[in-house]
Amino acid sequence: MRLRFVWVVLTIIGLSGICWSAAPEGAAQFDSLKCGMCHKPDKKAAAISLSEIAKAYKDRDTLMKFFKGEARPLIESDKWGMMRGQLHKIKALEDPQKEALADYILSFK
Ligand code: HEC
Numbered sequence: 001m002r003l004r005f006v007w008v009v010l011t012i013i014g015l016s017g018i019c020w021s022a023a024p025e026g027a028a029q030f031d032s033l034k035c036g037m038c039h040k041p042d043k044k045a046a047a048i049s050l051s052e053i054a055k056a057y058k059d060r061d062t063l064m065k066f067f068k069g070e071a072r073p074l075i076e077s078d079k080w081g082m083m084r085g086q087l088h089k090i091k092a093l094e095d096p097q098k099e100a101l102a103d104y105i106l107s108f109k
Contacts, residue, residue, distance in 0.1 A: 026104025029097055033089050038082065041108055047082065048075060050108035063102040067091065 030036060038046035039053070056074045057063040065071035067090045073080060090098065 025097070025100035026102070026107075029093065029101040030104055033086070033101075035086070047079065048077075050105055054106050054109040057102075057106065060099065060102045060106060063106065064098060067093075067098045067102065 039048065039050050042049050042051045044052070052075075057066075062071065066073065067087075069087060069091055073083070077083075090101065093101065
């Protein structure tokens with residue numbers, strides 16, 4: 001009985017390890033910058049979902065331009081003001097960190 005419990009726990013840890021390693025750096029950026037306060041994986045919360053963002057952005061380069069402040073937002077929104085301040089935090093990241101964040105978001109396609 002107890003051994004079975006240990007197996008279940010180990011399996012859960014193992015599986016979450018696999019998911020985590022798919023986009024470890026990007027997911028960590030997403031967490032530490034608290035993007036998930038407003039953006040949930042596939043349902044609209046305070047803001048559009050990650051899968052909606054992934055649909056709007058066809059590739060990493062386009063999303064990188066937005067992260068660098070070189071491209072205007074694609075999604076028209078009257079709530080844009082909520083995002084503007086967040087963009088400063090993204091711009092402050094190193095390029096490889098921005099790329100990891102972009103890959104993480106695009107993985108929700
Ligand atoms: C305070 C809430 C909030 C937080 C936190 C937040 N966002 Fe947003 N984000 C928004 C809103 C609002 C929009 C505009 C679209 C909408 O109305 O949902 C948006 C839009 C976006 C878009 C689409 C831009 C476009 O082209 O239109 C991206 C990409 C994005 N956010 C990424 C992020 C990332 C990465 C983080 C973490 C650094 C983050 N957001 C944190 C509220 C937030």
